[in-house]
Amino acid sequence: MEYTDSYNYGDILEVLSNQTKEEPSHVELHPQHCREAACVITVIFNVIIFLLGLTGNGAVIWITGFKMKKSVNTTWYLSLALSDFIFCTTLPFTMDYIVKNSWNFGLFMCKFTAFVMTLNMYSSIFILVIISVDRCITVKFPVWAQNQRTVQKASLVVVLAWLVSSLLSIPSAKFRETKNATTVICYNNFEGHHKTVVFTRFTFGFLIPFLTIFTCYSILIRKLRANQMSKSTKPYKIMTLLIATFFICWLPFQIVSVLELHKHEHDPVFHTAQKVSASLACANSFLNPFLYAFMAKDLKKKCYSFLSKIESAIDEETRSAFRATSITNSVDIRLSTTV
Template identity: 75%
Template sequence: MTTTRSQYDYDYYIPTLTKVQLQEDLHPGYCREAACVITVISNVIIFLLGITGNGAVIWITGFKMKKSVNSTWYLSLALSDFFFCATLPFTIDYLIKDSWSFGLFLCKFNSFAMTLNMYSSIFILVIISVDRCISVRFPVWAQNKRTVKKASLVVVLAWFVSSLLSIPSAKFREILNESPEICYNNYEDHHKTVVFMRFNFGFLIPFLTIFICYTILIHKLRSNQMSKSTKPYKITTLLIATFFICWLPFQIVSVLELDRSEYNSAFKTAQQVSGTLASANSFLNPFLYAFMAKDLKKKCYSFLSKIESAIDEENRSTFRATSVTSATDNGLSTAV
C-alpha cells in the first residue's frame, strides 16, 4: 500500500486506517508535493475570499438591511460559511507543517465545524425551497404567518439538528501522539454508519425535498402564467445548484471509499479534488449574490451594493410573486 501523508490531512477526504497503518505509512515532511501545494493555495484563497465575502453578507443582512424572512435565511447561510472559513487556518497549518499542533480539542472541533457547515448549509437551502413553495402554493397563509420571528426559530432548529448530526465527526476524531502528531478519523466499525448518515441527511433527503418543492413551484407558476413576469427564484436556484455541484463529488468519493483497502494515486487525487471543491462552496455564495444583481453589467456600484441589491431584489420579487398568486387564487375563487 503506497500512501503519503497529505492523504490524511483534510477532514473531507481522510480514509479510515488503524494506528499501525498510520505509523507505517506516514512520514514526517513539509508540504512539497504538487497536489499538497495546490491544496494549500486553494484553501488560502477560500479562506480569504470566504471571510471577506461572507463577512460582507453578515454585515449587510444583519445590520444594514431591514429584517425580513429572506435576509434571515441568507444571514444564516453566511454565518455557516463564515464559521467554516474561520477554521481553515488550522487545516492550512496542518497541511504545511505535516503535523497537528493544536491539541485534541481543536482536532475534534475542526472536524465538527466542517461537518456542521455541510449540514447547516444544505438545511438552510431546504428551508428556503420549502419557504418559496409555501409562499406560492399558500400565499394568503404565507402573508399572515410568515414572520421574521418564526424564521429565526426555524434557523435555530436547523442549527441544532446540524450540531447533533455533526457530533460523530468530533467523537471519532483522535490524535496519534507520535512525532509528528496526527489528527485523524478513527471510525473503527462505524465508518459505514457515518457515511450513510452523511449521504442521506446531508445530500439525498435534502435533494429529494428540494426537487419536490421546485416541481410544485414550476407547476404553480406556469398555471398562473407568472413564469415570464417574475424572477424570485434565480438566486436560490443558483445557490442550490452550486451546493450540489460542489458536494456531489465528495459524497460519491466517500461512498466509493467504503470498499477500498488501498488508496492509489488516482483515488488520492479524487479525494483531494472533491474535498477542496466541497470547501469552495463556502466562499461562492456571496459572489453569487453579487453576480445575480441587475446592475452587474453596468459596473457602477461596489461589490457590497451588489450583494445588498441581489438580496433586496429577492425580497421584493418574493413579495410580488406571493401577491400575484394570492390575487389569482382569490379571483378564481370568486369566479367559482
C-alpha cells in the same frame, strides 16, 4: 481499532494533508515541508477560499444582519452566510496541518474543527432546503404565507436547523482522536461505526434534502407557469444557482465518501478523486455571496459595487416574494368571486 482518514467533511484536512492509512501504532511519519506541487496548489487554494470566504460571507452577514431591514429572506441568507463564515475560520488549522504534516493544536481542536466542518455541511444544506420549502409555500399557499410567514418564526426554524445540524455533527467529533508518532496526527477511530456514519451523512446530508428540493421546485415551476405571476426571474435564478452550486460541490464528495467504504486507499486515481472532491466541497463556502453579486447584467459594475449588489439581489428576492403573493391573492380572489 478502526483507523482511517475516511472521507467525511470533518476529514477534509486529513485527506488534503495526504496522511497515511496505516494503523496509528505503526505509523512512522517524518516531518516535512510543503514542497510538492500538489501540496503548494492545495495550500494556495485554501488561502483563496479563506480570504474570499471571510470577505464575501462577512459582507453578507454585515448587510443582512445590520444594514437591511429584517425579513424572512434575510434571515435565511444570514444563516447561510454565517455557516460558511464559521467554516472559513477553521481553514488556517487545515493549512497548518497540510504544510507541517503535523497536528499542533491538541485533541480539543482536532475534534472541534471536525465538528465545525460537518456542522457547516449540514446547516448549509438544511438552509437551502428551508429556502426551497419557504418559496414553495409562499407560491402555493399565498394567503397562509402572508399571515404566518414572520421573522420570529423564521428565526425559530433556523435555530432548529442548527440544532439538528449540531446533533448530526457530534459523531465527527466523537470519533476524532490524536496520536503521537514521529509527528502528531489527527485521525478517525470509528470503532466499527464507519458505515453508519457514512450512510447517515449521505441520507440526511444529501438524499433527503435532494428529494425535498426537487419536489419543491417541481411544485413551484408548475404553479408559476399556471398563474404566470412572476415578472422577475432573478430571485429564482439566485435560488437555482445557490442550490445547483451546492450539489455540484457536494455530489462528488458524497459519491467518493460512499466508495471509500470499499477501501481504495492504494488506488492513485481514487486518491486524486478524494483530493478534487474535497477541494470542491471547500469551495462551496466562498461561492454563495459571489452568486448574489454577479447576477446582474453588467458584471464590471457588479465588481465595483459588490456590497450594494449583494443587498440589491437579496432585497429583490424579498420584494418578488411579496409581489408574487399579492398577485396570487388577486387571482385567487377573482376565482372565488367567479365561482
